Amino acid sequence: MIVAKDVSLTYQDGTQALKDVNLRIKAGEIIYITGPSGSGKTSLLKLILGMEYPTEGHLRVMGQSMVKDEEDNIRKLRRKIGPVFQEFKLIRGRTAFENIVLGMRFLDFTPKEIIENSYMALERVGLKHKRDSLVDKLSWGESQRVAIARAIARKPSLILADEPTGNLDLDNALNIMDILTSLRDENTTVIITTHATHLIEDKEEGTFIRIQEGRLKMERRGVEAYE
Amino acid sequence: MNKRAYNLAYFLKESKTLFKIDFLSNIFSIISIGLILFILSLVLLGWRVSSYVIQIVEREGEINVYYDLSLQEKDINYLMEDIEKIEGVSSTSLVSQDEAYNRMAEILGKEAGILELFDENPFTPFIEVKIHIEEVDSILDELESMLGIDYIRDNKNIIDRLQNILIILKVLGVLALVAIGVSTLIVVSHIIRQGIYNNRDQINTLELLGAPDIFIGFPFILEGVFLTLLGGVIAFILLKLVLGLGYSKFFTALPFLPLPAEESLLIPIGIFILLLSGLLGIIGSLFGLAKDNEKA
Numbered sequence: 001m002i003v004a005k006d007v008s009l010t011y012q013d014g015t016q017a018l019k020d021v022n023l024r025i026k027a028g029e030i031i032y033i034t035g036p037s038g039s040g041k042t043s044l045l046k047l048i049l050g051m052e053y054p055t056e057g058h059l060r061v062m063g064q065s066m067v068k069d070e071e072d073n074i075r076k077l078r079r080k081i082g083p084v085f086q087e088f089k090l091i092r093g094r095t096a097f098e099n100i101v102l103g104m105r106f107l108d109f110t111p112k113e114i115i116e117n118s119y120m121a122l123e124r125v126g127l128k129h130k131r132d133s134l135v136d137k138l139s140w141g142e143s144q145r146v147a148i149a150r151a152i153a154r155k156p157s158l159i160l161a162d163e164p165t166g167n168l169d170l171d172n173a174l175n176i177m178d179i180l181t182s183l184r185d186e187n188t189t190v191i192i193t194t195h196a197t198h199l200i201e202d203k204e205e206g207t208f209i210r211i212q213e214g215r216l217k218m219e220r221r222g223v224e225a226y227e
Numbered sequence: 228m229n230k231r232a233y234n235l236a237y238f239l240k241e242s243k244t245l246f247k248i249d250f251l252s253n254i255f256s257i258i259s260i261g262l263i264l265f266i267l268s269l270v271l272l273g274w275r276v277s278s279y280v281i282q283i284v285e286r287e288g289e290i291n292v293y294y295d296l297s298l299q300e301k302d303i304n305y306l307m308e309d310i311e312k313i314e315g316v317s318s319t320s321l322v323s324q325d326e327a328y329n330r331m332a333e334i335l336g337k338e339a340g341i342l343e344l345f346d347e348n349p350f351t352p353f354i355e356v357k358i359h360i361e362e363v364d365s366i367l368d369e370l371e372s373m374l375g376i377d378y379i380r381d382n383k384n385i386i387d388r389l390q391n392i393l394i395i396l397k398v399l400g401v402l403a404l405v406a407i408g409v410s411t412l413i414v415v416s417h418i419i420r421q422g423i424y425n426n427r428d429q430i431n432t433l434e435l436l437g438a439p440d441i442f443i444g445f446p447f448i449l450e451g452v453f454l455t456l457l458g459g460v461i462a463f464i465l466l467k468l469v470l471g472l473g474y475s476k477f478f479t480a481l482p483f484l485p486l487p488a489e490e491s492l493l494i495p496i497g498i499f500i501l502l503l504s505g506l507l508g509i510i511g512s513l514f515g516l517a518k519d520n521e522k523a
Binding site for chain 2: 049051075076077078079080081083085089090091092093102103105106107110111114154
């Protein structure tokens with residue numbers, strides 16, 4: 001699913017976000033990436049989504065080489081990804097339902113599937129009653145759940161969730177973690193970054209990556225540890 | 228529902244939203260585009276009218292031959308026979324002094340009273356010669372060498388002048404078309420770029436979700452086409468008003484001007500302006516989108 005070989009990322013201002021990252025993620029895995037703020041968690045997700053390109057090394061996502069020359073193909077690749085952004089990136093002035101539908105209009109779904117998937121996704125995140133609410137009027141936690149609903153309604157092969165529990169109370173945070181980890185049962189690869197390590201400490205399965213100063217330390221638990 | 232129809236409803240809704248975001252400047256743009264296209268339609272109008280007049284004058288190629296008034300009826304008949312033998316002449320007919328007077332009275336219409344100021348009929352009889360216009364030069368040469376002819380009046384000068392006017396109008400038309408095309412493209416692409424700037428967050432999100440450029444750009448193209456089409460409609464309405472006014476006031480005062488029917492001007496020019504406005508909308512929007520992509 002994802003293969004990184006000696007990947008480094010240095011921003012134009014000279015900041016080195018990632019250094020010599022080597023990574024191999026299989027389909028259906030769940031990955032938790034932790035690390036302090038500014039350690040490079042978001043940068044790694046940006047590389048996987050094609051928002052940034054490695055300045056050194058090679059990165060392939062679902063067989064697609066992540067280089068600037070491949071921008072058009074990377075755009076197509078994004079259609080197989082369900083991103084959940086730290087700042088949600090919901091479209092203002094639209095309802096929760098419209099935001100979810102908009103994320104699917106250009107995918108290979110029929111109008112009926114788009115509507116059904118959107119309803120199901122809203123139900124899954126517990127926001128069916130807010131379908132017609134403008135996203136501008138939703139709370140932080142609700143907006144986060146709409147962003148997750150938009151990602152999962154797309155039935156992606158890969159979910160990238162950047163700090164999906166940031167600024168949420170414990171109950172809401174646990175609820176969102178449960179929703180995201182449950183996607184693994186649908187053979188979706190899920191990558192979650194979080195600085196809230198207490199939310200994942202008791203997880204028995206998954207790949208745990210700790211990033212510190214741009215370098216990775218990986219630990220596998222449960223089934224993944226034996227594969 | 229068909230996926231295209233499903234998305235078309237979304238595109239229309241999005242372009243409506245885009246229009247509302249910059250409502251006032253969009254309204255001003257529509258008015259500007261409308262006025263620009265109206266100027267073009269006036270140039271086209273002049274172009275078409277003069278082409279029509281030239282066509283009519285050419286088709287009605289005729290020469291009036293004023294003979295020596297001392298000629299007897301028999302001599303006049305011989306003269307007419309000789310004229311008919313000239314290559315390029317199709318027929319001749321004698322217009323008497325009274326008929327010449329009646330023809331002018333008919334042309335002047337309501338103003339015919341002016342003729343009553345004359346004590347006597349001021350017109351002279353003449354021979355009306357129908358000709359093939361392309362042979363006019365050789366016919367004139369032969370007529371000038373004939374005896375018994377005082378004066379020849381042809382419409383060659385009028386045709387030449389009209390043709391010169393037509394050339395000027397054609398050049399003006401092409402220049403106006405280019406100027407209007409460029410200014411409309413600039414206005415539309417500016418509006419589109421403004422819209423893109425106002426919606427950059429939404430565009431960025433759609434790109435991150437993998438939306439193709441055409442999906443992201445289509446509402447902007449629709450907005451551009453909507454702006455220019457409305458401008459085209461304004462130009463069409465103004466043209467209709469001007470034509471209506473022109474035909475009722477100005478042209479009835481000049482009844483001897485051979486003019487085409489009002490509809491035969493309004494419909495083709497109107498269709499052309501509307502099609503052109505739509506086309507300029509598409510090109511202007513694509514230009515605005517392309518410039519934005521370059522910037523990105």
